[in-house]
Amino acid sequence: MSIRIGIMGYGNLSRGVEAAIRQNPDMELAAVFTRRDPATVKVKTEGVPVLNESEILNWKDRIDVLVLGGGSATDLPVQTPKYAEYFNVVDSFDTHARIGEHFANVDAAAKKGGNVAVISVGWDPGMFSLLRMVSDAVLPEGKHYTYWGRGVSQGHSDAIRRIEGVKDARQYTVPVQESVDKVRNGETPEFTARQMHTRECFVVAEEGADKARIEKEIKEMPNYFADYDTTVNFISEEELKAKHSGLPHGGFVIRSGVTGLDKEHKHIIEYKLQLDSNPEFTGSVLTAYARAAYKLSKEGMSGCKTVFDIAPAYLSSKSAEELRGHLL
Amino acid sequence: MSIRIGIMGYGNLSRGVEAAIRQNPDMELAAVFTRRDPATVKVKTEGVPVLNESEILNWKDRIDVLVLGGGSATDLPVQTPKYAEYFNVVDSFDTHARIGEHFANVDAAAKKGGNVAVISVGWDPGMFSLLRMVSDAVLPEGKHYTYWGRGVSQGHSDAIRRIEGVKDARQYTVPVQESVDKVRNGETPEFTARQMHTRECFVVAEEGADKARIEKEIKEMPNYFADYDTTVNFISEEELKAKHSGLPHGGFVIRSGVTGLDKEHKHIIEYKLQLDSNPEFTGSVLTAYARAAYKLSKEGMSGCKTVFDIAPAYLSSKSAEELRGHLL
Numbered sequence: 001m002s003i004r005i006g007i008m009g010y011g012n013l014s015r016g017v018e019a020a021i022r023q024n025p026d027m028e029l030a031a032v033f034t035r036r037d038p039a040t041v042k043v044k045t046e047g048v049p050v051l052n053e054s055e056i057l058n059w060k061d062r063i064d065v066l067v068l069g070g071g072s073a074t075d076l077p078v079q080t081p082k083y084a085e086y087f088n089v090v091d092s093f094d095t096h097a098r099i100g101e102h103f104a105n106v107d108a109a110a111k112k113g114g115n116v117a118v119i120s121v122g123w124d125p126g127m128f129s130l131l132r133m134v135s136d137a138v139l140p141e142g143k144h145y146t147y148w149g150r151g152v153s154q155g156h157s158d159a160i161r162r163i164e165g166v167k168d169a170r171q172y173t174v175p176v177q178e179s180v181d182k183v184r185n186g187e188t189p190e191f192t193a194r195q196m197h198t199r200e201c202f203v204v205a206e207e208g209a210d211k212a213r214i215e216k217e218i219k220e221m222p223n224y225f226a227d228y229d230t231t232v233n234f235i236s237e238e239e240l241k242a243k244h245s246g247l248p249h250g251g252f253v254i255r256s257g258v259t260g261l262d263k264e265h266k267h268i269i270e271y272k273l274q275l276d277s278n279p280e281f282t283g284s285v286l287t288a289y290a291r292a293a294y295k296l297s298k299e300g301m302s303g304c305k306t307v308f309d310i311a312p313a314y315l316s317s318k319s320a321e322e323l324r325g326h327l328l
Numbered sequence: 329m330s331i332r333i334g335i336m337g338y339g340n341l342s343r344g345v346e347a348a349i350r351q352n353p354d355m356e357l358a359a360v361f362t363r364r365d366p367a368t369v370k371v372k373t374e375g376v377p378v379l380n381e382s383e384i385l386n387w388k389d390r391i392d393v394l395v396l397g398g399g400s401a402t403d404l405p406v407q408t409p410k411y412a413e414y415f416n417v418v419d420s421f422d423t424h425a426r427i428g429e430h431f432a433n434v435d436a437a438a439k440k441g442g443n444v445a446v447i448s449v450g451w452d453p454g455m456f457s458l459l460r461m462v463s464d465a466v467l468p469e470g471k472h473y474t475y476w477g478r479g480v481s482q483g484h485s486d487a488i489r490r491i492e493g494v495k496d497a498r499q500y501t502v503p504v505q506e507s508v509d510k511v512r513n514g515e516t517p518e519f520t521a522r523q524m525h526t527r528e529c530f531v532v533a534e535e536g537a538d539k540a541r542i543e544k545e546i547k548e549m550p551n552y553f554a555d556y557d558t559t560v561n562f563i564s565e566e567e568l569k570a571k572h573s574g575l576p577h578g579g580f581v582i583r584s585g586v587t588g589l590d591k592e593h594k595h596i597i598e599y600k601l602q603l604d605s606n607p608e609f610t611g612s613v614l615t616a617y618a619r620a621a622y623k624l625s626k627e628g629m630s631g632c633k634t635v636f637d638i639a640p641a642y643l644s645s646k647s648a649e650e651l652r653g654h655l656l
Contacts, residue, residue, distance in 0.1 A: 019589050023468050044589055099652055125656045127466070130640060131599075133655045137616045137643035138455070138609075140351050259612055261347050261372055265604035271459075272600070276593035281466075284587055284595075288465045308651050312458055313636040315465035323636050324427055327461045328453045 003294045004030040005287075006063035006087070008053070008079060010041050012247070013092065014069030016283025018045055024287060026317045030063050060086055064297075065290040068092075081105040084304070085113035088293040090286050092122040099125075107304035116297045117304045121289045122282040123273055124148070128253045130307045131271040135255035139267055142257025143188045147180060147196060149173035151249030151278065159224045160201055163217050165209030168237065170244040172200040175251070183254050186266040192227070199230040202244050204237045249278035288315040331622045332358040333615075334391035334415070336381070336407060338369050340575070341420065342397030344611025346373055352615060354645045358391050388414055392625075393618040396420075409433040412632070413441035416621040418614050420450040427453075435632035444625045445632045449617045450610040451601055452476070456581045458635045459599040463583035467595055470585025471516045475508060475524060477501035479577025479606065487552045488529055491545050493537030496565065498572040500528040503579070511582050514594040520555070527558040530572050532565045577606035616643040 005021055007014045010032055021029045022045065031049050034041050038050040051059075056066075066087040068079050072095045080091045084106050093102050099120060110117040120126065124146065132144050153173045160169035179195050201218055205211055215232040218225055235243075252272035259265050275281040289307070292314035296305070313323060333349055335342045338360055349357045350373065359377050362369050366378040379387075384394075394415040396407050400423045408419045412434050421430050427448060438445040448454065452474065460472050481501045488497035507523050529546055533539055543560040546553055563571075580600035587593050603609040617635070620642035624633070641651060 016587070019587055022589070023587070096656070099656055100649070103652060120656055127462075127597075129656045130462070133651055134455075134458070134616075134640050134643060136655060137619075137640075137645075138612050140645070259344070259347055259351070259605060259608040261350070265608050267604060267609050268600075268602040269455075270598075270600040270602075272596075272598040274596040274598075276595060277587060280587040280593050281595050284466050288462075291465075306652060306656055308641040308648070308656070309639050311637050311639045312462050312465075315462060317465075317468070320636070321428070323461055324431060324634060327464060328424070328427055328448055328457045328634055328636070 002026060002028040003291060004028055004062060004064045005290055006030050006056070006059060006066040007032045007069055008056075008066060008083070009069035009075070010034055010043065010050075011069055012279035013283055013286075014067070015044070016277070016279040016281070017067050017069060017286055018043065018283075019280055020284040020287035021045075023284075024291070024317060027287070027291070031059055056083070057086060063087060064294050065090060067286050067290055077102060077105075080117065080119060081109040084110040084115055084117040086115070087113075088116045088290075088297045090118045090121055090290045090293055092126070092282060092286060093120050094122065094125055096125070103304050103306070111303045114302045116293045116301055118289045118293050118306070118310070119304060120306055121286050123275070123278075123285060124251065126282075126285050126307055127273070128251070128271070131253045131269075132255070133308055135253070135257075135269045139255055139257025139259070139269065141259075141263065142255055142267075145183050145191075145196070145254045145256070146251065147175040147254075148251035149175055149197065149249070151251070151275070152244075152247050153249075154247070154278075156199065156201075156224055159221060160203060160218055163214055165206050165214050166203055167206045168204040168240055170202045170240060172202075174198045174200055183256060184268060184270070186256060186268060188256050194228055197228060199225055199228045201230060201232045202235050202240060203232060204240050205234055246276070247278045248276055249281075250274045291315060291317065330354055330356040331619060332356055332390060332392045333618055334358050334384070334387060334394040335360045335397055336384075336394060336411070337397035337403070338362055338371065338378075339397055340607035341611055341614075342395070343372070344605070344607040344609070345395050345397060345614055346371065346611070347608055348612040348615035349373075351612075352619070352645060355615070355619070359387055384411070385414060391415060392622050393418060395614050395618055405430060405433075408445065408447060409437040412438040412443055412445040414443070415441075416444045416618075416625045418446045418449055418618045418621055420454070420610060420614060421448050422450065422453055424453070431632050431634070439631045442630045444621045444629055446617045446621050446634070446638070447632060448634055449614050451603070451606075451613060452579065454610075454613050454635055455601070456579070456599070459581045459597075460583070461636055463581070463585075463597045467583055467585025467587070467597065469587075469591065470583055470595075473511050473519075473524070473582045473584070474579065475503040475582075476579035477503055477525065477577070479579070479603070480572075480575050481577075482575070482606075484527065484529075484552055487549060488531060488546055491542055493534050493542050494531055495534045496532040496568055498530045498568060500530075502526045502528055511584060512596060512598070514584060514596060516584050522556055525556060527553055527556045529558060529560045530563050530568060531560060532568050533562055574604070575606045576604055577609075578602040619643060619645065
């Protein structure tokens with residue numbers, strides 16, 4: 001029998017999960033839930049019902065794992081604890097500063113309901129976390145560096161769109177090659193934010209808008225841009241659509257460490273992602289961890305887990321023998 | 329209390345484990361065991377006893393995990409099952425074709441003794457396996473490529489040394505850049521062995537030896553060299569010592585996969601290692617998995633495990649809260 005997946009929400013990430021389920025023959029999409037009028041939502045998988053979020057508890061026995069496709073700012077802090085009481089759940093919560101609090105809330109709910117909840121899954125947090133953690137354990141004396149890009153940051157693009165006079169915008173996060181080269185070469189400097197990444201903005205201004213003011217507001221925006229070298233390019237709506245409509249992303253985690261009695265040997269571990277579609281890759285990671293949640297739940301586990309707590313074999317549809325035979 | 333580690337054997341890998349233990353404050357080296365006369369073995373850690381292998385069972389209550397530093401050809405197939413009955417053990421068994429058999433033997437012995445045995449730990453098998461497996465689960469439609477080098481293959485160097493007239497030798501395995509570029513570019517060709525790696529040999533011939541015959545024997549050696557483009561350089565003993573005495577290695581695993589309803593998006597996952605010292609890095613991985621074996625055993629687990637079966641958090645000396653706070 002297939003693992004029956006429910007998806008909460010139907011934005012970019014949820015559509016990435018939907019596409020990933022079709023690549024995993026041991027899974028099926030059981031239902032999609034939305035806050036909108038279900039009649040207005042058309043999913044891509046034939047025969048899959050779209051329901052209002054209010055109906056979800058009627059699906060308790062027809063869904064093995066609920067994947068939460070919402071955002072970290074307002075959706076997941078409410079939804080993940082709420083639904084972990086009734087379903088095995090997986091989310092992509094990525095507000096680093098609030099992970100401790102989120103973990104505690106979700107853990108209590110999941111334990112109360114006897115379910116497995118996996119939080120903060122995706123590529124960062126997620127795959128990058130896994131690599132940072134394992135590399136830290138293997139090379140305990142060293143430093144790690146995380147670079148994002150070149151790729152579209154949806155958070156930064158949204159921040160630009162909120163500026164008066166901006167019609168649309170796309171922001172690329174770009175690693176500073178000089179700093180990357182140093183790290184790959186085994187140097188372990190302390191970098192400022194500015195030394196590691198630059199920010200490239202492509203902005204469509206509304207007619208008659210004051211471009212100089214927009215550029216200034218972007219470059220001086222605290223947290224998002226003020227600490228970076230930022231370039232702002234005003235382009236037409238047509239050019240934005242033609243050249244910047246995809247959501248590519250990626251990045252790399254580097255662990256630079258030493259071994260030896262005199263710490264005389266250097267080692268560089270690098271994990272790199274080049275993603276044509278950020279939401280589809282993130283959705284693929286969520287889907288693999290949905291399988292893990294299902295298997296752990298079948299074994300009688302409950303509570304909140306992160307990528308650190310789950311043995312890799314749980315992610316795979318392959319048997320232990322197949323994994324040892326072909327991938328070890 | 330520290331995790332008390334015993335090491336079986338005192339070759340390059342065991343010395344790598346010894347050095348790694350010193351970088352892990354929650355561990356101590358309890359004893360080193362050898363088949364040689366213990367009086368002839370000087371370890372680098374002060375106060376650590378060196379004992380003959382025959383005394384090992386007297387140490388049952390003074391060792392938490394025994395790390396087996398021996399080779400896959402003859403040592404580990406005997407030692408790992410033998411000692412898994414009495415100790416938690418970790419080995420670096422890397423004969424891919426015999427992993428199934430080794431796993432079964434070790435699993436039976438470990439279960440009989442109520443111990444945890446972790447086999448095939450290191451970078452390949454080990455870290456590379458972990459990355460192949462996780463990437464296969466995340467991107468189920470795709471291909472993976474494993475490249476080794478540029479680095480010293482000890483197996484290939486040994487094979488050259490067995491040829492008549494060869495005094496010493498060092499063999500470097502080198503990825504073929506053209507093939508690497510194709511894979512990084514998202515192409516997914518089928519490669520022959522020759523298309524992925526070349527082999528560079530540095531050979532010290534004995535005085536008066538027939539160099540042409542040696543070169544021919546190397547290049548035609550089945551399994552080791554016949555399927556590769558191999559270059560043979562005869563050098564002096566002094567040059568070998570000066571330029572080729574280190575044991576650097578490394579390599580990379582690439583997973584190239586697609587997502588999307590029409591499989592229209594490409595994704596490249598790459599995990600890369602650049603290691604100044606192969607045995608010290610491998611020893612560091614073994615040490616992290618020794619910690620995992622200890623923790624799993626404390627939780628009452630037993631039997632044989634691979635990197636696929638162990639949740640990443642078990643590798644770390646840090647608490648779950650620290651890991652979530654700093655590395656997620």
